[in-house]
Amino acid sequence: MKTYLITGGAGFIGSNFTSYILKKYDKNSMIINLDKLTYAGNLNNLKSIEKHTNYKFIKGDICDETLVDSIFKNHTIDYVINFAAESHVDRSIMDSSIFTKTNVLGIQVLLDKAKKYWQSGECFKPNKKFVQISTDEVYGSLDRDGYFREETPLSPRNPYSASKAAADLIVNSYYHTHKMPINITRCSNNYGPYQFPEKFIPLIINNCLNNRKMPLYGDGKNIRDWIHVEDHCRAIDVVLSHGKPGETYNIGAHNEKENIEIAKLIIKYLNEILPNYNYSTKYISPDSIEFVKDRKGHDKRYAIDSSKIKNQLNWHSEIDFNEGIIKTLKWYLENENWLKDITSGEYMKYYNSMYNGRI
Numbered sequence: 001m002k003t004y005l006i007t008g009g010a011g012f013i014g015s016n017f018t019s020y021i022l023k024k025y026d027k028n029s030m031i032i033n034l035d036k037l038t039y040a041g042n043l044n045n046l047k048s049i050e051k052h053t054n055y056k057f058i059k060g061d062i063c064d065e066t067l068v069d070s071i072f073k074n075h076t077i078d079y080v081i082n083f084a085a086e087s088h089v090d091r092s093i094m095d096s097s098i099f100t101k102t103n104v105l106g107i108q109v110l111l112d113k114a115k116k117y118w119q120s121g122e123c124f125k126p127n128k129k130f131v132q133i134s135t136d137e138v139y140g141s142l143d144r145d146g147y148f149r150e151e152t153p154l155s156p157r158n159p160y161s162a163s164k165a166a167a168d169l170i171v172n173s174y175y176h177t178h179k180m181p182i183n184i185t186r187c188s189n190n191y192g193p194y195q196f197p198e199k200f201i202p203l204i205i206n207n208c209l210n211n212r213k214m215p216l217y218g219d220g221k222n223i224r225d226w227i228h229v230e231d232h233c234r235a236i237d238v239v240l241s242h243g244k245p246g247e248t249y250n251i252g253a254h255n256e257k258e259n260i261e262i263a264k265l266i267i268k269y270l271n272e273i274l275p276n277y278n279y280s281t282k283y284i285s286p287d288s289i290e291f292v293k294d295r296k297g298h299d300k301r302y303a304i305d306s307s308k309i310k311n312q313l314n315w316h317s318e319i320d321f322n323e324g325i326i327k328t329l330k331w332y333l334e335n336e337n338w339l340k341d342i343t344s345g346e347y348m349k350y351y352n353s354m355y356n357g358r359i
């Protein structure tokens, strides 16, 4: 039996990971989900497991030293997996202060408490692991050629990625200084169920379903390397159990696409499947795409080389991009209430401040 402290488990990737672990290990896992429930945290993501006897939710902030201390004191934590973060680049451009607090100070609190409860003399107790969920954005931006490798120097270019890079350096320092059993994973852009519709793919799906334009920043030719969230979850599980302490692992599925290509694919697939659903919108016109003012400092291209995790830990992505996107579209169509609920209230305020005047 392993006890997992999952932080940020009510967000997009954290909730997918929590469900994945409980489904896979069931009674051999105990999960404590610590989440502040910011705008991005949503307990509806965890409806299917909320009553599981081996699942416990604690509302709170990773920066709260007293709370984090009490969690370690009251449970024998084996694994910490830190998903908690402010995760949206556009919001970090508008105001970066909370990014530094949560993403940088929060990681230090988690590391210090894990160290306090896991250290025994000069050594750490066996079979403990601290995994920091980082991002390929810490490497910066690529032109046409090349890939991010684990050795690529960190060169973050927006406040979000700078805060994640700072966290990575702090995590690594606990390995080098204290020999703490850490791993860092750096994954490319995720898509899949439960993603908050501020991010590109769910935002354009939601806009299509609400007869709004699909905003493409700049010329729409920026490139992202997409991976289905389930593939990411499997990779984190592998790193937890087999990752060599102190190592960083890139995670990606070799799926580079220009944003415009994604928008066109979504229109094509939605038009194929929409007639099977009871939606008032039945057809998405290619004219729905609208080029808008570019993001400040918009990174041109991300592309990840994940040969290390493939060769050393025997992980590879399993979900084909086209199948994954169709599955994702169907999920959003079948979970209309989830989407409606999450886009009520504060969401439209955010949306209007971001896009009014741009579209």
Ligand SMILES: NC(=O)c1ccc[n+]([C@@H]2O[C@H](COP(=O)([O-])OP(=O)(O)OC[C@H]3O[C@@H](n4cnc5c(N)ncnc54)[C@H](O)[C@@H]3O)[C@@H](O)[C@H]2O)c1
Binding pocket: 007, 008, 009, 010, 011, 012, 013, 014, 034, 035, 036, 037, 038, 039, 040, 041, 042, 060, 061, 062, 063, 082, 083, 084, 085, 086, 087, 088, 102, 106, 133, 134, 135, 136, 164, 186, 187, 188, 189, 190, 191, 196
């Ligand atoms: N989305 C991606 O494509 C992607 C890719 C690579 C890495 N990542 C990283 O993966 C992690 C999860 O990303 P996501 O897209 O699921 O993010 P998300 O924004 O959907 O979820 C973040 C979660 O963290 C919680 N949270 C925020 N501040 C907190 C705090 N101070 N204390 C406790 N909980 C707090 C939120 O309530 C939310 O539930 C992040 O660390 C992000 O940097 C994301």
Ligand SMILES: Cc1cn([C@H]2C[C@H](O)[C@@H](COP(=O)(O)OP(=O)(O)O[C@H]3O[C@H](C)C(=O)[C@H](O)[C@H]3O)O2)c(=O)[nH]c1=O
Binding pocket: 087, 088, 089, 090, 134, 135, 136, 137, 187, 188, 189, 190, 198, 199, 200, 201, 203, 215, 216, 217, 218, 220, 222, 223, 224, 259, 295
């Ligand atoms: C919201 C939006 C985005 N875009 C463009 C901007 C990017 O080139 C691309 C994806 O944007 P998004 O904000 O979804 O994701 P990234 O900025 O690449 O960052 C994401 O992937 C990394 C790995 C993380 O670590 C982040 O947490 C995650 O948010 O679409 C548009 O053209 N229009 C829009 O309305």
